Amino acid sequence: MQQEPFWKVKTLEEMSAQEWESLCDGCGLCCLNKLEDWDSGEVAFTSVRCRLMDGESCRCTDYPNRQATVPDCIQLTPQEVDSISWLPPTCGYRLVRDGEDLYWWHPLVSGDPETVHIAGISAKGRTVSEEEVDIDDFEDYLVDWPLTVGDDAPDAPPGR
Template identity: 40%
Template sequence: MLNTTNNRFWETKSLKELSKEEWEMLCDGCGLCCLHRLQGEEEDAPILTTRVVCRCYDLQNGGCSNYPERFKLVEECTQLTIDRAAEFDWLPPTCAYRLRYHNQPLPSWHPLNSGIQSSVKPYSVFSLSPVLETENIDLEDFLIS
């Protein structure tokens, strides 16, 4: 159980005011940012999401299998930072980073609100029957419509 009842920092602080620990706590662990995406060559082409997760994603337990080394292991891993928050509109609409950037509240099921880490599961990558990345996979066969 998360202990957040006395310090609801996500409701009172701007993203720029968050400590590194608070920034990390915003992540609900849904894994949706770990899904592969495709985008056409045109600058304004839509970003299409697939059901294929990064090779470092742990499908059994959820989350990155090597979070501290993720940027070294996966070159295309997106580094979500406070300074890049304006770029996060490609993230799912339930993403806490995106919501707080737009001064919107976190959903009731977010672990910071519910106090239970597993409350995110019905809204996570697992709700999409994810497929683990393999070397010979055609991402277009796994687009989410």
């Protein structure tokens, strides 16, 4: 009898540290700078990535020490997942929170960390480092694709 994957049977709070970390699909969308309208509270994504995010792998270049370098880096916790409205619709943490399954391209399902890029879900090749853009110019880099990225994702390829 095959056992159900942990993300189908555990809540976010019940996961081990290793399980929690593995829910990250490596898309890099949460590492994009966002602008918040002070009046409405609306959050808009930019294509300006955190200085620690590698634009090709979409991974943090100093993950263990990221909050020392980038003090406003958000440490995701189950409580944070509940309170952050801007998590992309494809985010594994959001999906599990909402009782939904992970997509075929998620590395936990596909077994391959590259499928998130192959499926076009990630920020790979779409960003510029915040070190290259003046903060006053971030508005020139507004994008909506982080919130619609899953809309055009292909169905699972044959054999998946």
